[in-house]
Amino acid sequence: MEEKVLSTLGRVRPYLQIDGGDVELVKVSPDGIVEVKLVGACASCPMSIMTLRGGIERALMLEIPEVRRVEAVNG
Secondary structure (H helix, E strand, C coil): CHHHHHHHHHHHHHHHHHCCEEEEEEEECCCCEEEEEEEEHHHHCCCHHHHHHHHHHHHHHHHCCCCCEEEECCC
């Protein structure tokens, strides 16, 4: 599943990079929880939760039915 997640993040990434941000995969758990780290402008953006839920999580859940949730982590 990790390769599918990386592939999907690769399709989302250009939209984040336009605004000076990016996303890094931290971990994919066996129970479908994906942990990502928002970096660049996304790390401090007040709209980052909307980017996480409406953009990243939505794309991952549409492409990969096994993904149950996406969480942002620091570090």
